[in-house]
Structures are given as structure tokens and as C-alpha cells.
Amino acid sequence: MSEVVKLERHDVVGIVTVNSPPVNALSAAVRGGILECINSAIADPEIKAIVLTCAGRTFIAGADITEFGKPPKPPGLHEVLTVMENSPKPIIAAIHGTALGGGLEVALACHFRVATKDAKLGLPEVKLGLLPGAGGTQRLPRAVGPELAVKMIVGGDPISASDALKNGLIEEIVEGPASGGEAFARKVLAEKRPLRKLRDDDSKLAAAKADRSIFTNAVASMTKKARGLEAPFAAADAVGAAIDLPFDEGLKKEREGFLKLVASDQSKAQRYAFFSEREAAKIAGVPDGTKPRNVERVAIIGAGTMGGGIAMSFANAGIPVTLIETGEEQLKRGMGVMQKNYEATAARGGIPADAPAKRMALINGVVGLENVKDADLVIEAVFETMAIKKEVFAALDKFAKPGAVLASNTSYLNIDEIAKETKRPQDVLGMHFFSPANVMKLCEIVRAAKTAPDALTTAVAVARKIAKVPAVVGVCDGFVGNRMLAQRGKQAEKLLFEGALPQQVDAVVTKFGMPMGPFAMGDLAGLDIGWRSRKDRGIKSEIADALCEAGRFGQKTGKGYYKYESGSRSPLPDPEVEKLIDETLQRLGRKRRVVSDDEILERMMYPMINEGARILEEGIAARPSDIDVIWLYGYGWPIYRGGPMFYADQVGLKHIADRLSFYAKETNDPSLEPAPLLKRLASEGKTFASLAQTAKAA
Ligand code: 3H9
16 A cells, blocks of 8 residues: 555446655656555546645646666656556546646546645746656647647746636636535546547647747747757747647657657756755755744835835835835835836736736835834845944834844945844844846855854745745855855956956856856946945956946946947947957056956856855855855856856866865966865865765754
8 A cells, every 4th residue: 555645436436546745746656656645546347537736835846856866766657647548537636726847747647636716837847957757748739739738838927827828738626625526526537538648649740730920929929048958948849749740759759858858858857956956945054944933914124226126126026015215205216116117018918907006005115214023024235335234223223123033234234243243143134135136046054153043044935935035144245146246256357457358267267157248248237336435445457447438337338348329238349449459458568368268167166166155165155055045046157057066066176176286386376276175075076065965964
């Protein structure tokens, strides 16, 4: 008898229930249990119809990802699905929560599907660098037509139960999964409905068979943003096979594609990212089960770009916030920017037409810090200077209710120092959002020396609630992400002095898969900010200074490291910049040399990895995977490369340490010498990942 799947009989209906927490993934035990129970139900003469349902929070959420890369254990999912589809008795999948990946493929092999109204159905395999490998690419197009199938399989996003009903993926929306499934089974028996095997039903493929552009157009639109990724294209090919080939041949094609992807470096990186993201939500050093504080009311201070973006993140998640400014004027401006932003998104079709009004109604703009008094969580997003932050926190200490979590959105200032302004440092921490805060998923949660464990779990829980990916970091200048980025920036600038051009450096970085290179990013952020701060600190950076002196502040002035045509954000290489670099180098008595793309890549990536090693050594990040999560979700690191520390392990730490030593000498820059941790791991032939394993074993 299976431990995780049970068969019960309710007179003529056999109820097969999967109970394998947390998400009923299709482990070998679950596959074996389903097969055993379905076979028993088929053999039981009393049973006339079978319902497949799940206990716990969700229907089957997919294959058990932890089994990938290990020797396969019988029975295979195909074998189970073949028995189910060929069952002489109707099988009804009764879905609640999420039917994802292999879970939806199980449901597609059933003859009928019903779901609760909040259920979500999807084939998200591409997000793990895979394609559906248990018939999903062949059965889903037959269930919903190739256009929607391409959207779901190549894009990877699930659809709601109501969309599933509209498109023929389910037959009914039910109240409870088991009871609804059972009632539906009785209806099937009473009406003597013929068993619907999707494999034999090509009716929804006819249009695309006659006009293949239906399929190719859908693929073109879904792969527009798939730069560098293998899986979406392979998944599209497999759906194409559903249109072009008989079912069994299509299945074979799908299988080949799946096996190739599951062994690919990209999928390994994407699976690593999946688990890293979940690992990051577990806070090192905080006891399991530390309950977050209750957060019902949230206040945000500052309606500028960051504060507004953060407020929008809450409103997007349906959570009301109070947005506080110092004056009516600033508040009006901030509210106007958010309104416009929402309207532009709605005009593009990104959100429904009524969403701007609904979301703005959740943002209550007020003037005066005393309005924080009811908030359980306050997020400060005012001007980035210590004196102002201190003033705000001193006021918060006066007005905020006891036990409220007080968070600063600072991107580099010392939270310990900010916390000292209050008599409750245990409630103070950082919640560092990334710009644009309503879009970027990362939230660095900064743990100060006295931050209480439950204040930390509160910040992590809230971040997850508003669909952010939290990663806990310690206090240091720039925290994890910006501290590493600073190393890249320093090298980028040095490369210009040695002979590279902005467009050459940026091209190497974007070819690697980053959304933008350092110079295009500088132009976007505005070069005048750094210029002003250098002047304040008496620092010089000859090329950047020369650009600013020539009025080139970046995109906002139509020229910076690049030039921009009016109304366009596309950077165009500018011969004037090359001339300006040449003149600066001549003035400094330097000669340009040819810098290879390989050198650029190494000097962009390895110093950041080196800084990552220092960050780990200092305990600023608890795990290499936390650093990777920060880069994946805050800086657009390509998911198929897993993150900088994962990438370093792939390249080999010895190679990286050797190259850093080489550049340290070659460019006379001792800061490039490999960090002690990197040196040690390299000499022991180990990886960064080995640190996480050692920590787990301890
Ligand atoms: C596939 O199906 C391939 C097939 O086509 C072909 C086969 C031949 N496996 O996210 P949560 C763990 S590919 C193993 O925090 P939520 C997760 O690590 C798969 N473990 O919960 C975490 O563990 P821990 C296609 C899994 O409520 C715990 O469950 N399916 C799996 O926020 C809770 O997860 C997918 O890609 C898994 N499949 O969200 C769906 N899924 O507590 C992947 C989760 O130790 N899963 N875990 O950290 C999800 O999207 C979300 O987990 C889900 C729940 C929406 C289900």
C-alpha cells in the first residue's frame, strides 16, 4: 500500500488522493502510488468512475525537481499516464491550488478536468530551462488550441480557472475539489459521457494545420524576450510537432527535447535559481518557526521615485498603504507620477483598464510624519543622506506605535547608525528595494546589529507578500549588490583609460546576457550625480568628468557615454566620445592599447566575484546562493547563468584566482588580488557551492 496515495470508494466512485506535502510533487513514491491506486480502481468491479485529487494546499505542482539529474526510478510518468488515459473507466482530475508542469500533464491524461475557482493551471517548465516532458506539449494544444498552448508553454505563465474553463481546459468550476470531482463523476456516469482522450482529438489543431502562421506568429510573440535562452525555442518546436506529426511521433520529439534540456547547463542554472530563491527566504541564525509580527497597516515615507514605486508594489498586491510626504506639493507630484505610470501600463495592455483607479484607491496620500501612528510597518524612502534619515527615524521613534517594524530603503547607508536615533533598535532594519521598485523583484533585507529575529521574519514575509524576492544581508557600504557592482564600475572606467570604448565594454556585458552594460546604465542613471559627489569629495575621474564638463549627463541631456536620438532610449556610439577619450588620454600621457573582449569579460565579472568572496567571508551574506539571488532579481543577471557565484563555480575558482592575480600585477591594482576565501577554495579545488553544503551539514 502506498504511503502517499490512497484509494477510497464512495459507492461507485473511486477517490484517489495524493498526499505528499508540501506540494504533492511527482516523486517516485507518488508516481508509484498513483499507478497502484488507479490500477486497483480499474480492477474493482464496484468502481465505475475515478476522481484524482490532492490533499493539502495544492494539486500536483509538477515533477519532483530534486530528482532531476539522478538515475530515474520506476515507474516513469509516461507509463502512469498511459495507464490513466487508456482506463476503460472515466478519470476526472479535481484540481485546487496549482496544477503545474507534470501536475497539469497528469490532469491532461485524465478524461475530464474540474477545478476550484482560485486554481491556476500551467506548464512552467521553461522557467526551469525545460519543456513539458510528459505529453504536455502534445495534449495541451489539443485541449486549448496551439495559440494558447504556445502562450502557456513557451511563456510559462499559468492561467486562471475561469480562463481554463473558457478555453476548454476544464469542464467545470467546482466548490471543493474532492466533492466537486465526485459530483462531476456521477454526472459523467449518469449522462454516459464518452471518454475524451486528448491524444485522439485533433479538432483544435485543424486551423493551425491549414495555416501555420497561426502557430509561428504566436511563437514569434512569445520568444521576443527569450534572448539567450534555449528552452522556449525547444518548447516551441515541440508544440510545432503536435501540429505536424501524429501524436506518438510528437511525444517522441518532446522526449528528445526534454532529455537534452534536462542535461543542459542552462537548466541546471535555472533549477539552482529556483531553489536558491526559496533558500534565501530562510534566514540564517534565526530559529525556525520565528513568527512574523502581524502587519495590517503599512506606511511609506517619501513619495519620490522610490517611495512611489514601493507604494505601487503594495497596491499591485492589493494591500492598502499610507504614503506620507512633508508637503502638499510633493505629495501631489508623487501621486501624479504613479497615476501616469499606471495609465501608461494600462494603455499598453499590461493591466486591465480599471486597474489604475482601483490601485490608486489603495494609496492614501497624506502630509505629516505623525500619520505613521497606526502602521505596523513603516518604510522610509526619503533623500539618501544620513542627516535626513536620522531626523526621520528620530521622528518615527516618537510617532510609531510600539512593536512597529521601522525599515529604511537606503541603498548604502549604515543601518546601525540610523537605528541609534531610536530607543528601539530591535525594530529597525533595511528594506532596500531596487529601481523601478514597482518592477524589480529584489528586496535586500538589511539586518543591523540589534535587529530582532521577528522583525526580520516580518520584513521577509511582507516582501514575499508583495511578490518580491527577499534576501537577508548585513550592514556594509552598498550592502551586497551595489558593493559588488562598484567593483565592476571601477574596472569599466579603468578599461576606458587603457583603450577600450564604452560600446565595446557594454557589448561584451550584454552579450554575456546582462540587460545593460555599465556605460549605458550610467547614462540612464545620470552622470551628473556621480560628478557632483566626486566634486564634493575632491575625487577626479578624468573621462567621466570631461563628459560632464561638456554637458553630457546621459539620457536626460540626449548624450553621455552615447548619443540618443530625440525621444529614443537606444544608445548610439558617438565619435565625439571617442575623441574626448583620446584627448583625455593624450593629456594624461597615456596610450590606447587593444583590449580584447575576453579581457573585458574577465575584468567585468571576476572582480565582482572576488568581492562576493569577501562578502561571504565577512558574513554580510550567509550563502553564495543569496548573492546569486540578489544578482538575478536586482540586476538582471541572466537566469541561465545562475548568478555570479554559480557562474564562478562553472568557470572554476582556480582559473578566476589566477586571472585576478594576473590583472592585479598587469594593471598595478592590488585590490584585484584574490580574496583569502577565493584563494583557499581555489587551492583546495573547491567551489562556492561547497560552502553551502558544509554549512548544511554542520
Ligand atoms: C516538470 O513538471 C517536468 C515535467 O514536465 C516532466 C516530467 C517528466 N519539486 O515555492 P514554495 C518545494 S518540472 C520539488 O515556497 P509556494 C520548494 O522547494 C516542474 N520541490 O511554496 C519548497 O521547499 P522548502 C514544474 C518543490 O506556496 C516547498 O516546496 N513545476 C517543487 O510559494 C514550497 O514551495 C514547477 O515548476 C517541485 N516541483 O508556491 C512548479 N515545487 O520549503 C514549481 C515546490 O524546503 N513550484 N517545491 O523550501 C512552484 O512554482 C511553487 O512551489 C508553487 C507553491 C506555486 C507550487
